[in-house]
Amino acid sequence: MNLNEKVYDISEVGSIEPEGDREIVLQIGPAHPGSGHMRIKAWMDGDIITKVDADIGFVHRTSEWLSERRQFIKAIPIVERIMLPDTVHANLAYVLALEKILDVEPPPRAQYLRSLAAEINRITSHLYGIGLFGIFLGSSTVYMWAFGDREPFIDLMEMLTGARITNSYIVPGGVRWEMPKGFKEKAESTLQYMENRFNDYNDMWVKNPVVEARTVNVGVVDRNRAIKLGVVGPNLRASGVDYDTRKASPYAAYKDIDFEVPRMDHGDTYDRLLIRIEEIKQSIRIIRQILKDIPEGKIIADSIYSQLNPVMKKVFEQQQRVMFPAFFNQMRPASAESIARVEAGRGEIFFYLRTSGDKYPYRFRWVTPSFRNLAYFTDVAVGYKLADLPAIYGSIDYFPPEADR
Amino acid sequence: MGILLLIIWLIQDLLYLIVFPGLIVAMVLVILLIYLERKIAAKVQMRFGPLYVSRKVGGALQSISDLLRFSFQEFILPVGSDSIAFLMAPGFMFAFAMMPLIFIPVGPYYSYLFPSTLTILFSVALITITPIYAIIVGWASDNKFSFIGSLREALLVISYEIPLLLSVIAMVIVYKTLNYIPAVAFQETHLPGIILNPIAALVFIIVAIRSTGRFPFDITEADSELVMGLYTEYSALFFGIGMATPYIELYALSLIFSLLFLGGWWPASGHATGLLAGLFMPGVMVIIKAFIVMIVLVFLRAVYPRYRVDQAIRSGWERIIYLGIIAVIISILEAIII
Amino acid sequence: MSDKGKRKLRGNIEGNARALATGFKYLVEPNRMTLDYPVESMKLAPNYRGFFTVDDKKCIGCSMCEMVCPPEAITMIPRVISTTGYTLPVQQGATQEAGAKPAKKTKRPVVNWGRCIYCYFCFDICPVDAFVSSNIHDLAFYNDADYRPSYEEYLKLPEDPVKKSKKVIPKPDIKRGIKYEPAP
Ligand code: SF4
Numbered sequence: 001m002n003l004n005e006k007v008y009d010i011s012e013v014g015s016i017e018p019e020g021d022r023e024i025v026l027q028i029g030p031a032h033p034g035s036g037h038m039r040i041k042a043w044m045d046g047d048i049i050t051k052v053d054a055d056i057g058f059v060h061r062t063s064e065w066l067s068e069r070r071q072f073i074k075a076i077p078i079v080e081r082i083m084l085p086d087t088v089h090a091n092l093a094y095v096l097a098l099e100k101i102l103d104v105e106p107p108p109r110a111q112y113l114r115s116l117a118a119e120i121n122r123i124t125s126h127l128y129g130i131g132l133f134g135i136f137l138g139s140s141t142v143y144m145w146a147f148g149d150r151e152p153f154i155d156l157m158e159m160l161t162g163a164r165i166t167n168s169y170i171v172p173g174g175v176r177w178e179m180p181k182g183f184k185e186k187a188e189s190t191l192q193y194m195e196n197r198f199n200d201y202n203d204m205w206v207k208n209p210v211v212e213a214r215t216v217n218v219g220v221v222d223r224n225r226a227i228k229l230g231v232v233g234p235n236l237r238a239s240g241v242d243y244d245t246r247k248a249s250p251y252a253a254y255k256d257i258d259f260e261v262p263r264m265d266h267g268d269t270y271d272r273l274l275i276r277i278e279e280i281k282q283s284i285r286i287i288r289q290i291l292k293d294i295p296e297g298k299i300i301a302d303s304i305y306s307q308l309n310p311v312m313k314k315v316f317e318q319q320q321r322v323m324f325p326a327f328f329n330q331m332r333p334a335s336a337e338s339i340a341r342v343e344a345g346r347g348e349i350f351f352y353l354r355t356s357g358d359k360y361p362y363r364f365r366w367v368t369p370s371f372r373n374l375a376y377f378t379d380v381a382v383g384y385k386l387a388d389l390p391a392i393y394g395s396i397d398y399f400p401p402e403a404d405r
Numbered sequence: 406m407g408i409l410l411l412i413i414w415l416i417q418d419l420l421y422l423i424v425f426p427g428l429i430v431a432m433v434l435v436i437l438l439i440y441l442e443r444k445i446a447a448k449v450q451m452r453f454g455p456l457y458v459s460r461k462v463g464g465a466l467q468s469i470s471d472l473l474r475f476s477f478q479e480f481i482l483p484v485g486s487d488s489i490a491f492l493m494a495p496g497f498m499f500a501f502a503m504m505p506l507i508f509i510p511v512g513p514y515y516s517y518l519f520p521s522t523l524t525i526l527f528s529v530a531l532i533t534i535t536p537i538y539a540i541i542v543g544w545a546s547d548n549k550f551s552f553i554g555s556l557r558e559a560l561l562v563i564s565y566e567i568p569l570l571l572s573v574i575a576m577v578i579v580y581k582t583l584n585y586i587p588a589v590a591f592q593e594t595h596l597p598g599i600i601l602n603p604i605a606a607l608v609f610i611i612v613a614i615r616s617t618g619r620f621p622f623d624i625t626e627a628d629s630e631l632v633m634g635l636y637t638e639y640s641a642l643f644f645g646i647g648m649a650t651p652y653i654e655l656y657a658l659s660l661i662f663s664l665l666f667l668g669g670w671w672p673a674s675g676h677a678t679g680l681l682a683g684l685f686m687p688g689v690m691v692i693i694k695a696f697i698v699m700i701v702l703v704f705l706r707a708v709y710p711r712y713r714v715d716q717a718i719r720s721g722w723e724r725i726i727y728l729g730i731i732a733v734i735i736s737i738l739e740a741i742i743i
Numbered sequence: 744m745s746d747k748g749k750r751k752l753r754g755n756i757e758g759n760a761r762a763l764a765t766g767f768k769y770l771v772e773p774n775r776m777t778l779d780y781p782v783e784s785m786k787l788a789p790n791y792r793g794f795f796t797v798d799d800k801k802c803i804g805c806s807m808c809e810m811v812c813p814p815e816a817i818t819m820i821p822r823v824i825s826t827t828g829y830t831l832p833v834q835q836g837a838t839q840e841a842g843a844k845p846a847k848k849t850k851r852p853v854v855n856w857g858r859c860i861y862c863y864f865c866f867d868i869c870p871v872d873a874f875v876s877s878n879i880h881d882l883a884f885y886n887d888a889d890y891r892p893s894y895e896e897y898l899k900l901p902e903d904p905v906k907k908s909k910k911v912i913p914k915p916d917i918k919r920g921i922k923y924e925p926a927p
């Protein structure tokens with residue numbers, strides 16, 4: 001398909017009329033087991049998809065609007081709730097952008113803890129994706145397995161932050177809690193458990209002949225097309241492009257960490273499944289390194305720490321809990337703008353923050369990976385069969401609220 | 406005197422149809438099977454499965470509570486549907502799924518409602534009728550998803566009926582009879598059918614999975630594509646009937662499988678004629694075997710995702726049918742030897 | 744969709760056998776992850792972010808928590824400080840302390856549980872660390888009004904609704920992922 005030929009006619013947007021006698025139009029969603037919170041309009045010629053249109057916006061949450069009308073600190077829970085399987089990354093991306101404006105640099109230990117939380121989160125996010133992919137292909141077992149195996153990792157997050165999903169762990173200048181005692185041992189046994197589980201996943205799911213039949217050579221996106229379509233994240237790497245924000249512009253502790261960016265060659269649905277498993281393996285490797293190499297020191301920048309009152313400092317010494325200086329409430333950063341990029345579970349988050357010296361952000365803008373992968377989904381599914389639609393849709397690991405923001 | 410015999414004969418047959426191994430036993434087994442299916446899947450999937458309805462017995466009454474729920478739900482007739490077909494088709498489907506049981510004997514001394522020596526032929530022929538009503542269901546619903554589901558059903562039926570017949574023909578060639586009772590007798594004196602012709606058994610099992618919509622051939626009801634497939638527009642008891650039909654089919658096919666391949670009522674084939682030893686014991690034996698087959702088939706849900714419709718059709722025409730032909734050839738060779 | 748670079752499918756028999764064997768392995772040796780919830784329940788770590796209340800004596804009524812709360816769940820209600828150091832409702836305070844020197848007016852936070860997202864920002868912004876946390880989290884209310892407690896109700900932490908259940912502690916385990924051990 002020549003991309004240049006594809007012209008979106010605005011009058012076409014609402015139209016669901018089939019073209020010609022042979023076509024029927026399927027409205028998959030928004031209340032459909034295979035759609036998520038969106039509507040997929042599929043024009044079908046027999047069993048072949050001739051056109052797909054994704055009707056999104058059902059779970060639009062006005063995150064940008066809300067954040068532009070609140071103090072800076074309040075955007076942390078807001079962005080988290082947009083990317084629920086991937087909260088730490090959303091939190092991290094926003095805080096990175098804010099830190100650039102506030103000009104605070106977190107200490108190394110905080111950097112490592114951020115990476116630690118981010119990698120645990122990446123594992124849970126990928127497991128979430130694998131699980132949903134499973135149910136889209138009809139395997140409830142993998143769905144349950146992936147969600148079950150997510151549990152030990154969520155437990156780790158709970159131990160670290162006190163909440164399971166919406167951690168609000170990262171604040172400007174560092175992180176909010178010190179790593180608790182006994183965390184390393186628990187993390188190690190969880191990682192070993194997950195490594196053992198890969199065998200079962202292989203036998204039951206990855207090498208299951210039915211899965212291979214359903215996914216191999218389905219939804220192929222080659223390298224050039226992937227770049228052209230603006231794919232991000234694991235989906236891009238499944239098409240053979242070696243791009244990872246953690247390597248391209250390192251943030252948190254990724255400069256000091258030795259890891260590989262897995263890559264696949266074919267760019268089909270099967271590769272998009274494999275890449276997630278490979279990335280979990282890499283994340284396990286990163287977590288091990290972090291636990292080994294994490295430097296001692298404070299978990300909050302000195303510029304923030306020095307603003308704490310004596311009570312708060314005492315609390316920090318006793319409980320290793322960072323309290324907020326009063327200025328978090330009345331941040332009025334000078335007029336400036338900043339961007340931040342973070343490699344989230346589903347791809348790159350891009351954050352743009354503009355301040356005007358007011359207590360609210362002047363412009364708060366973010367582009368989430370799911371949104372960028374959606375455009376690609378509507379393009380890829382054309383030419384495949386109806387039954388491939390859930391396979392492709394599941395494999396791109398699309399999370400509707402993340403795209404709608 | 407003649408009339409009395411006729412009445413006894415009728416009552417016996419009605420009991421046979423309605424109580425054992427017919428409707429009531431079938432329903433009980435289906436309810437038990439659905440429960441076990443959910444429990445088995447839950448075991449593999451690291452969870453509990455049904456539990457809260459009747460905690461003391463591990464949630465065993467869950468299926469009954471579901472049945473009750475279906476019975477008292479509001480029934481919705483979609484506006485665009487062909488109402489007569491919409492209402493009648495599930496009933497017919499269920500009836501035709503039950504019908505093969507008339508011709509499936511569960512004991513050596515069993516009198517038929519329709520005395521016949523062609524029971525294998527009749528039962529298999531009746532099994533192939535149900536899909537017609539599945540197609541009517543899809544048509545009558547006036548729903549694109551149901552329609553696609555019924556088209557898929559039609560395509561799959563065409564591609565899997567021939568292997569079914571081939572595998573049955575293979576066994577008929579070995580047993581040299583079209584009647585179940587001599588076929589079982591043959592297995593008692595020789596070997597069970599599954600050893601005589603494993604290929605035919607394999608083909609039969611695959612077709613059984615396919616025609617009852619078990620995984621990995623859960624194609625007509627693929628929920629991530631077709632919502633609920635054929636039954637998208639159905640609600641209340643009609644939905645319940647639609648859901649139970651494949652299980653009844655599964656029951657019939659498993660009975661046929663245990664008769665043709667697993668030696669039927671062996672080893673409980675007492676040559677007594679009493680009600681207990683003559684009908685009940687062999688019957689229980691057959692049903693136990695059939696139930697094990699059913700459990701194995703529902704276990705597949707925990708292992709497989711589903712195939713795409715074209716892959717299933719292709720494997721039907723490209724692989725299974727050749728397996729069926731091989732099975733027939735093996736049988737011919739065996740028939741010559743024995 | 745060119746045929747170029749198309750992959751071949753692997754052999755079928757081994758894959759099927761392995762998948763079935765794995766399924767069977769879990770059938771005979773299930774690794775259950777779910778908790779039988781109301782019968783057993785987790786004993787959560789002390790740092791778990793659950794329902795919380797405020798230390799009436801410590802709070803200085805500075806309204807920082809109200810300001811920081813992202814969903815605006817906190818309302819400051821006017822109170823007066825009694826001689827004991829605890830606060831009283833405004834009217835009551837006025838009658839009791841009549842004649843004495845005028846009661847000192849102050850404010851105290853009340854959380855609307857229907858809005859709170861348990862981010863604990865209020866904890867961290869409080870200059871005197873006046874909030875008291877608990878790890879009770881599994882609580883829902885029958886009425887909408889119950890989500891908005893009065894200050895007196897808010898001061899009492901809600902009771903653990905699954906107090907009677909068997910308490911277990913989740914332990915990471917190499918073989919089973921999570922093992923629930925009975926809490927001491
Ligand atoms: S925990 Fe968060 S949401 Fe709840 S009252 Fe405190 S600041 Fe507000």
Ligand code: SF4
Binds near residue numbers: 801806851852868871
């Ligand atoms: S921040 Fe602390 S001291 Fe201030 S009003 Fe809230 S609870 Fe009271």
